[in-house]
Amino acid sequence: MAGTNLRVSAWRTVVFAVLGLFTTHGASQEDLSLPTGLTPPVEEVITACKSQRYVYPPAEKICVGTACPKLGANAPKIPLARGFKCNRKERIPQISVILFRPKNATYIQQVKTKIPAEWQPELIAFEDEDQSNPKALATHKAIISVLKSDYALYTNNFLGMLRPMNRLIKFADAEVVLVLPEKFHPSTLQRQWLVAAAAAMKFHPSLAMVGMQGADGSAGNGEMEFVHAVSLNHPLVIRRSAFVAAGLIDTSTSCPTWYEKERASWRKFCESLWGHGLSVAALDWEATSAAVEKARIPMELKNRAGGAGTCVIPTEEHVRGKEDCPHGPDIPVASVAVQYFNRRQNVARLGKLLKSMVGMAGADLMVNDDSQSEHSEWMSALSGAENVWLVHSPNIHEIRGYNKLGKLANSEIVAFMQDDDNTRELDWMARATQLFQHHQKMALLGGRAGRIDTGPKMEVKGKRPIPGYTPGPLWQNDGPKYGFKYTKLAKMSAKTGIPFDYVYKVNASPLVVRRSTFLRLGMYHPAMSCVGESGISFDFEYSVRMWKHGYRVGLYYAHFVDFTNSRSTGTWSSANATRKRMVTWRRNNLYLYYMYPNFHHRVGTKLPLDASKDTNEIVNLPCVGGKKLVENRCPLSGAGSTKHGSIFG
Template structure:
């Protein structure tokens, strides 16, 4: 029997009716295997979706502007009723003149195309096409410093183009803006591995917090990640122990590198304090990340979240059943490790390969082959590619379910259609290759009774005959396609509280929901104020995801008690990271969040009693499509005449909440309000944590907070100011409002990072990081950026978008 490693050298293709074969090298090992492409697409397990009108049967429909229109050859359109009232079509199908091309981006929502037995999503177009890529260097000038990766200028230009287009998007009625959930964009998400604007390329000068002063064992950019999902029935501590033994072997086997991270998520249970502590002792590595989800969300949702949370190039999706049995022989365990490391090497060898799954050695002669069908787990994925195309599809299944063959195959086909490749790699051990269930276990979702008239989810998207044909053509030709395909676009039927009533009905009454807001709290040892803090945050009546980064691994009993007693509309997640502190904690968990509206809060700020702090934030994000960050505390406009020598920043105007409590008397109240809701609001050059509200997709695409602003475990002073400047530089906007939080409650100034050794580090970092911003944004910070903000506020008053507050 040949080992997997000896057969992972390359692939060759043999097309139908041809005797020639083309060889392509995947690894340095000089061995190739033939691949056949006699693949037959699996038929979707639903009856034909049809509509009858005036005696005619239509089986090809398109949902536009809340109605279903029959697509006839002669171009006729017949309006039909549908439940998908949340959807609208792209605004224009005219020729691609500059004006009509621009109009294609003005609709905030995609359309659904239905044909045959399935449907697919027509996503929002990619704004990168609005400008010639050859203009990249012209947009920002010679003095701008980009991050240390090849495509940073391209990513930055794309975001700038997108902001320019979104400025012209039509806005819904004011009355709807406070209640309308902020949904993720239905388009590709481009994923940088670090901040778009950074200091690394600046000659030989080391970043401000050089590696000699940091914990050198912490790696912000590991090569691989092992992501394990532990369900309720599994024994947590023993399972983690088994995984860590395997991880140690894999780290040593992966081309000699030890750059690996281990992510473990307990899905559907909240262990007791003793179990949490014992489990965490096994997860104390610098790149170990341990999370607990009270509610069981299932493999599709949780693997998507873990993949976004990871920073690795390659992520291995594992369930407990994918691990080798405890009584396995050493030889079989080595075969398991060999398959994992071989799959990782295959992905690392070719940027177009995005997915590797097992195949049974008895069924196939080839060691590996291209395929658009997935039947076995585990999955080994290229993180950037999978996130770019929307992740594994969460439609067509109920909350808490495992990945099915239908879902796995749709991901493979979407990758082929989107310019990537998927591979089946033979397993030389019998226990590797967990069979996936065929479809959803819920008959109302995946069974023969589902159709367009039943409640969502009725069918898996992306599985029309046209979609499958496109994937097959790409596989056979190995053509690099560039179709605008994406998964996990928002589904129909979401109400203002975050409940999918139709999906809930289909899933036999089990609540299917989307959180209106994901709250991410950075916590470090505040035992005297934790109770009032948590009391203030559990009053919201709509769907909420509450994520706590407990960096100090303390007060576990309090978090356990609150999660166990509800309320039921909260998804509780506890992250027990290893004192990575706020920059890395917020980066990881902000991308892990399920909602597009992510509110980053601190552990000494209590929320008001009503829900206006969330509803008003929704209003501003819905009204202003280019609003990237909304501050909820204080902010600055650097329009002063002097530089403060001690803080290394301009002495310009300072605005915000609790301005009367400023002992230095430097803060003033906001001077304008939004007339739609009569609440104070201004554009602001720099805003402070916390709260700080971000769009998850944009936060992801700009690279999150800049990790050069602190070592792992230290305060990230200036992280909020720098990302504010970065967004203005990229053409987006930063706003400031007053959510009426109670700031610095209890003994906050005598605890956390405001006391002891952490305070010294905090103070030393402030001036250092303020100077760093000038090196990062030459010829922009602070004069050019602040002038843009002041003009924006003046234009708001002139246009009537803002109104001056009397006496201010």
């Protein structure tokens, strides 16, 4: 039987190749629309699973000129917000294409020719081969040369197929995701099959996935057939929202190097989709839209709907740590995301800093190399770490880079930092995770500086010896500021002794978030910048958004400093860059007033003042009066009570 299947597969490859030579693209006669929003069956899964992993766009919108809402009489006197033009058009992909371990640039180019250009495909190449040998580096350079507008992701350990599939589906921006397995030949992928698969997704709202072949064989004869499971060895078209809402694939008992275990986990996941009331189908390579409309779910599979759908991936990993199954933890204690652009001199130091964090064994270490430059340097700097993801992005800058890494992360607590950050306090992330544990309403934690907007006037910047710097109003309140280079915190977390307080807005970086809230409320707002440009004040906007939606924003000491002279690089690198930075800064500060009318700043800033009075969470810091902090904490043992009662409860 195995020999027969191989012969059939080989025959099909030849037929596909021949068809590829003679098929014409009648785009004008095709319905090339793809599903974009949530279908009712997927919404039911989100409700049943209380899923917060699915990304929703931010509800808050920017406005320009007279289209902006009128502010109340108590609002500060500010001008109307002005619009701006972007040099690069934002791509909104209708399909994301995941390419497992492409071996050369030709492969990627061949795949590109099969995807309708109208879909504006987002290509995501994945590789987990050892990058220390010259051949692998040569392959990387070739692949990057044809992915200048797309993404290449690398890990430092072999992960099999299921673990990276989970991560890459989250990383994707489109609702429809095409997954191309490692040994798949591009000649077997035909445009007509992709169009038929898209039609199937639209016609069957419960359809979570379409495969080219069922796990137990092909549908055949140009038909579409609903099946228990589809084959991992053939192309898959996936409805991203369905996968994410259902909790993704449970990999706790699968092993990257053990195909049978991966296959068993895959079948279990397909069964779970049926249990959620979703469906799975095999679509023959010759199928048309007529076959799609004719397909019906058999009673045997229909009876599985509403059964045992698994919502949450178990955190216990039965096979991790065995010699024959090496991989990092699927659900690490935290994730750290670094935004990087062409600062080669910082790579080795950043790698050492990330690997030296106290209490963060197995943490997600993710780098967005936005310049697609220091590949071998990063892979070398992060060698030895368990969970490394190096992402080569097409110069999308910090807001979109952070959002991409936030989706890729596997932890609930995610820290975002920059490529010129440095600290000697290696417990900075451990303290952040502990603060989130004891402050459940907090959704954002800053580690550098923060402010309360209770000042009597608006902030005005005077002259500075910086080329391109223009003095004038910044259109933000000149209130008290705390943290690095500002007023020291006078309070602490009652349960941990960590110096801490609630503030209205925090500055990057680091910025530490609860990932579930981060995704559900729209991540960092893309309207704060053009693609590839600075998004200064995006941290303030996200802070205000958290308070507006009923969450809290805190500040502690991560003790981050600038490793290099950032005044001579990045958005300060020239007079033109500095001028653009200042224009963006002022414009985005104005936007906050019109995005949050009659809330920012006077109403909103009262919320952290009230939260700071919650003595179950925050108390005065007794270490201020000469008593030194021990390991960045105020010692709790042996202390008495304060006027608020016991601070150690």
